Amino acid sequence: MKLLIIDASMRNAKATPRVVKWVEAAAKKNLSDIEVAVADLQSLNIPRFDEPVSPMMNKDRQPEGQVKDWLDMLAEADGYVFVTPEYNHSIPGGLKDAIDFIDYQIMKKPFLAVGHGGVGAARAVAHLKTMLNANIGAIPVPKSVNVLGYVGYTNDIDETGAATTDAVRGLEPALVDALESLSWYMSALKVAREV
Template sequence: MTDPLKIAIIIGSTRDTRLADKPAQWFADFAAAERPDLTFEVLDLRDFDLPFFNEAASNAWVPSQSPQAVAWQKKIAEFDGYIFVTAEYNHSIPGVLKNALDQAYVEWAHKPMGAVGYGGVGAARAIEHLRLIAVELQMVPVRNAVHIGGGDFMAISPLGKNGEMSEIAGHLEGSAKALLEDIAWWGRATKAARA
């Protein structure tokens, strides 16, 4: 039996008033219960204090000099796949998430990625943009994603009812299961290919 795949759940916002904690914790708990064949770890960008990308080049070409970037690279290298929890800012991902993606290259390559997005349209545009960035980083974007939008978004947002994730979980579980299945399938395939 092979070791279980290790999947990072990356919180892609650092705002003081972010909503990310609710969907990230819900998804981490759901994923752990649904897929005991995988292991999950939540990574919060607040914990990494990444500077703005200011290296001579990507670490695909030149080793990074920033100690924070190197620590980030070492951490994300531990994983077989990634699920990003993202808001949608002006039809794209938060700047801190883009910066975190830019701080590595080698570590992302040939691994699957998916997303849990929240916002008025379920962060659909941000997730599409995230997938385009992932392709350039040689990740494998998976088809399925969790989109928390419209009434579900307003049900949990402080801008609306500020309710608990349990109020909308039934609407999200099907897409969450599909996302996890995609990550597991592509995670096994890419891990075998990397070996």
């Protein structure tokens, strides 16, 4: 099975890659038989959403370029971790655009939300869970992980993805628990999708 970790930040000066590396290391260490890949929305350079028809309603849709690359990456995976900061009490606008391009690639597949920011991106995580589930039909795992603080300024997670504070080290059992829950849903839903 394949797990795709998505770096949802598009800023050059972004802190999200540190959190992504923290999640990636935990996934590689604790999830056996799962191939782990990372998609960086900034590098993918996905354009603003501008299609004439809602993707789910467009039978003749033929995505190209960066949009196709993004959708193919999603389609190949069995589960996802979205790592997102919080901007103005929600997810970054670039992540919303990337979500608006999705049609059926992630339907009936599970995802875990990992947020970071002043209140652990609690509002961004809540919005993300609703967005991906309500219309697109991806399945949020019951747990989320909220890293409290401005990681880019406080260095709570260093550039290699290692936790440098007791607060973040204390979150690691919850991260592993959430990843194991995600792995359970990946296995169960893969079987269910094939029935």
